[in-house]
Amino acid sequence: MILHIHPDGPLPIYEQIVTQVTFAIAAGSLRPGDAIPSVRDLGHELVVNPNTVMRAYQKLESDGILAARRGRPMEVTAEAPALCRQQRLQIVRERIRAALREAVSSGLTSDEIKRVVEEELARARGGQFREKR
Amino acid sequence: MILHIHPDGPLPIYEQIVTQVTFAIAAGSLRPGDAIPSVRDLGHELVVNPNTVMRAYQKLESDGILAARRGRPMEVTAEAPALCRQQRLQIVRERIRAALREAVSSGLTSDEIKRVVEEELARARGGQFREKR
Amino acid sequence: MILHIHPDGPLPIYEQIVTQVTFAIAAGSLRPGDAIPSVRDLGHELVVNPNTVMRAYQKLESDGILAARRGRPMEVTAEAPALCRQQRLQIVRERIRAALREAVSSGLTSDEIKRVVEEELARARGGQFREKR
Amino acid sequence: MILHIHPDGPLPIYEQIVTQVTFAIAAGSLRPGDAIPSVRDLGHELVVNPNTVMRAYQKLESDGILAARRGRPMEVTAEAPALCRQQRLQIVRERIRAALREAVSSGLTSDEIKRVVEEELARARGGQFREKR
DNA sequence: GTGGTCTAGACCACG
DNA sequence: GTGGTCTAGACCACC
Numbered sequence: 001m002i003l004h005i006h007p008d009g010p011l012p013i014y015e016q017i018v019t020q021v022t023f024a025i026a027a028g029s030l031r032p033g034d035a036i037p038s039v040r041d042l043g044h045e046l047v048v049n050p051n052t053v054m055r056a057y058q059k060l061e062s063d064g065i066l067a068a069r070r071g072r073p074m075e076v077t078a079e080a081p082a083l084c085r086q087q088r089l090q091i092v093r094e095r096i097r098a099a100l101r102e103a104v105s106s107g108l109t110s111d112e113i114k115r116v117v118e119e120e121l122a123r124a125r126g127g128q129f130r131e132k133r
Numbered sequence: 134m135i136l137h138i139h140p141d142g143p144l145p146i147y148e149q150i151v152t153q154v155t156f157a158i159a160a161g162s163l164r165p166g167d168a169i170p171s172v173r174d175l176g177h178e179l180v181v182n183p184n185t186v187m188r189a190y191q192k193l194e195s196d197g198i199l200a201a202r203r204g205r206p207m208e209v210t211a212e213a214p215a216l217c218r219q220q221r222l223q224i225v226r227e228r229i230r231a232a233l234r235e236a237v238s239s240g241l242t243s244d245e246i247k248r249v250v251e252e253e254l255a256r257a258r259g260g261q262f263r264e265k266r
Numbered sequence: 267m268i269l270h271i272h273p274d275g276p277l278p279i280y281e282q283i284v285t286q287v288t289f290a291i292a293a294g295s296l297r298p299g300d301a302i303p304s305v306r307d308l309g310h311e312l313v314v315n316p317n318t319v320m321r322a323y324q325k326l327e328s329d330g331i332l333a334a335r336r337g338r339p340m341e342v343t344a345e346a347p348a349l350c351r352q353q354r355l356q357i358v359r360e361r362i363r364a365a366l367r368e369a370v371s372s373g374l375t376s377d378e379i380k381r382v383v384e385e386e387l388a389r390a391r392g393g394q395f396r397e398k399r
Numbered sequence: 400m401i402l403h404i405h406p407d408g409p410l411p412i413y414e415q416i417v418t419q420v421t422f423a424i425a426a427g428s429l430r431p432g433d434a435i436p437s438v439r440d441l442g443h444e445l446v447v448n449p450n451t452v453m454r455a456y457q458k459l460e461s462d463g464i465l466a467a468r469r470g471r472p473m474e475v476t477a478e479a480p481a482l483c484r485q486q487r488l489q490i491v492r493e494r495i496r497a498a499l500r501e502a503v504s505s506g507l508t509s510d511e512i513k514r515v516v517e518e519e520l521a522r523a524r525g526g527q528f529r530e531k532r
Numbered sequence: 533g534t535g536g537t538c539t540a541g542a543c544c545a546c547g
Numbered sequence: 548g549t550g551g552t553c554t555a556g557a558c559c560a561c562c
């Protein structure tokens with residue numbers, strides 16, 4: 001599991017972990033029953049405090065995506081893929097909706113907005129395998 | 134000048150004021166020389182702490198968009214329209230870019246992303262003159 | 267709002283806060299719109315770390331019982347009373363069920379169990395206004 | 400000796416073993432001199448870490464309920480039945496007391512509590528010979 | 533002033 | 548070894 005953390009971004013680190021784990025499960029690169037790294041290991045790997053990782057894991061657990069069993073590493077639940085695919089679409093749609101609403105409310109014309117969207121869509125796809133920062 | 138504040142939204146209130154003023158000037162509904170409401174009046178109208186309004190005005194002033202002259206209401210500068218049009222495009226583009234980057238990194242296919250964009254674009258345009266909440 | 271914390275009990279402090287706030291709302295001694303003490307104040311009052319209080323508040327917020335608005339004290343939501351009454355009954359019922367199931371599985375006869383229940387019920391009611399520790 | 404372990408329940412597994420053995424002896428289904436399964440066997444049967452079984456046995460031994468003799472399986476002591484009957488009542492009473500105290504402190508009325516107790520008592524007795532999960 | 537986030541480090545229970 | 552809880556103290560954004 002490879003995560004990319006932007007410690008100085010606007011989003012809290014623990015949320016970045018939450019959404020990236022969600023995306024990884026939605027995409028199938030983490031499957032039900034898979035054990036996830038311990039809070040200590042992942043904290044070390046991401047150069048982040050284990051408590052921060054823990055907080056992300058707790059959120060995922062309370063969402064039914066991860067399950068903890070005493071003394072054992074947390075693992076992906078059976079329901080996780082469905083939940084994550086659903087949440088992924090919801091997250092992505094919500095963000096796109098907010099951006100487009102703002103664009104419309106800015107007074108830009110439909111054509112201007114469309115052009116920006118086209119340009120950025122091409123750019124985003126092109127950057128698919130590059131580091132994003 | 135009509136502003137719509139979402140006190141529980143993810144964006145800070147003062148930023149909402151800044152961008153909406155910027156958009157209003159870019160769109161031409163606020164013109165150079167126009168006086169803007171006092172901190173106290175706008176705070177009252179938006180049901181928002183005057184300090185919050187103040188903070189927005191300070192940001193706009195430091196950006197050269199508003200100017201204060203002693204004892205008189207702040208007003209829109211001569212350079213504001215050009216500045217605001219530029220910033221508007223930049224703000225909008227940046228938000229769209231971030232949303233699309235996230236969509237790509239989520240593992241959704243290009244087609245799925247495009248479909249969401251189309252749907253939300255239609256929806257955002259349709260909702261152009263409706264209140265969004 | 268008066269809470270009684272048992273720092274050495276089997277239940278985590280933050281859970282004690284969560285259930286006691288829930289009970290207080292269910293009982294009507296905290297009402298929708300009421301502001302609750304700041305994490306700092308309550309932490310000081312209970313001789314507990316503010317972060318521990320915060321954790322309880324976050325749980326209550328994620329359950330829709332408390333709401334935070336930027337820079338303002340958290341307050342009880344409109345839906346809280348209904349939610350809390352429901353949760354109260356569920357918590358109490360679940361605990362009683364577990365205790366009785368254990369009693370039955372212990373091999374005690376129905377009469378013996380009933381006698382214990384009667385005795386402890388009388389005792390619990392009698393102790394209603396005494397300190398419980 | 401048949402034990403039912405709930406690995407995801409709130410109680411530690413080793414405690415579940417301790418109380419169930421205690422109850423079995425109190426109920427007479429395990430008698431003084433009876434040999435109990437080895438740590439390894441029981442661990443295998445319950446799909447539980449042998450260390451966990453060991454911990455339960457140690458507790459029971461230190462309570463004088465089980466005795467180990469070199470090279471032979473542990474066995475139930477002569478004093479065990481008396482001890483276990485006593486502990487059984489104490490355990491059951493303590494749990495019932497805690498549940499009822501919580502119920503009272505929750506602000507539910509005496510009548511409401513009584514109704515819940517009646518309902519759950521009926522249910523617990525009815526489920527006496529069914530599996531509880 | 534408020535809550536939100538993060539770090540660091542400790543201790544515990546469980547397996 | 549694992550996760551769970553708690554403390555202490557710091558910094559930040561917002562109002």
